[in-house]
Amino acid sequence: MSTTFDRRTAIKGILAGTVTFGIPSDLLAFADSPKAFKLNLNTLKGKINHSVARWCFSDFDIETLCVEAKKIGITGIDLVGPNDWPILKKHNLVSTMCNGAELNLVDGFNDQKFHEQLIKNYTEMIPLVAKAGYKNLICFSGNKRGKTDEEGWNNCVLGLQKLIPIAEKHQVTLVMELLNSKIDHKDYQCDKTSWGVELAKRINSENFKLLYDIYHMQIDEGDVIRTIRENHKYIAHYHTGGVPGRNEIDETQELNYSTIMKAIAATGFTGFVGQEFIPKQKDKIASLKKAIEICDI
Template structure:
């Protein structure tokens, strides 16, 4: 028993040391100006760097060596185009995160909004348009699925014709978005199957799904054909992707790449740095950690 305990202790220590070393090595290379490998298409969510103007964020993105920003709507696309930055996940058609497709009372507004925005997205040369299930408000899973299916089918033909993908985000309902319906992969995957269209997929938010269900790599391997986009952040706290949080992002990125994924992985952590330079370095570090 003592021998087994000793072996186990040594193995745990080695694993911890290896994990720490991998983060440290990545960040050390990063600070030497390591170039990106091209296996992951990187992006960053606009709202997480809301202290910067969009022009400033575009300049930061270019300086860090990638060329996409998430969650930018039509009124700001001219700024992206001027800077050669791609709108990797468009928004602006949604009412909000809580009033979504699971509630028929919102369908008329959503159908009008999404019909218009599908056209905007297509004409701008973009591909992805975000959408949300909305909150439960006492609704059971099956009713929510039927309601979402019924409403979304009214705009899917238009999305298919214009080659725009509607992407429903998976959000956690334990910490950040209490009562949100599309809070587990299984529910979102079932909706994808019922709609049966390549123009409806899921945004697999790694942070949110670690909070609500865990088993991140296994779920990516099992359901990747339904995932059009990924978001990141550290767990717990939704902050930087460093050794102080629990997710092994290099391993997760390798699992994503192994599925043949060609879409975007967008950083959506909330930077904790007090200075603009600290926050810029946090994004630089996160991009390098994910750049397998």
């Protein structure tokens, strides 16, 4: 992943509303080309529900991303907050993994000093998610900062259990993302599937699950397909990304995403798989189209 453009800085810019993106000239050329991609949603096989992470395509304004994503057959956008929900609704797309209640990726539920603000944020956001008709709201463990696993679990349970009754009432699922601590998110605590699953068992609610990021977990633990098969009941959402580098998920990287999608589908999963890779190719929409083709098993 580039050190000059990563998820943390992209989301910060989107949430802060400090950047206004125009339509890049290469996208306009793509749209005007007689070879422009016009795949109809009905041509997809339907075994996987497809979404795309907003931050990875922040070169495009949200309206443009919605238009192009829908042409490909994508039905949802990940990591979009309330300000952009009306645009998604305009295009009949779903906010598949809502955000906006978290503080950031490093200050999370594993530290009690953040609980007061987090509980306030999530208490306000959960009803908004439900009112909009959406189901998933992202959350993070935060960094260890010297905490043991047991301390992290205990603190997360203490904070999250105050929110679970609200989530259950509104039928919203709080989804904690698994992030690698080896390369991209040093010291992040929920960096292994086993850690997240243990937390889910302690919380013991269908309204708390995990976001299994395939890219991150390939880096920190590998054994992707077996892990999915054994822990799928704790997983609400998946993210993709080419390893190494979090770029295109094609033959330039090490994971066989078609086979991984078959394993996900075999578990009976009915949620979304979100494309969360940073395109290296000039034609970013073509890269997204190819990723959907790879995952359309």
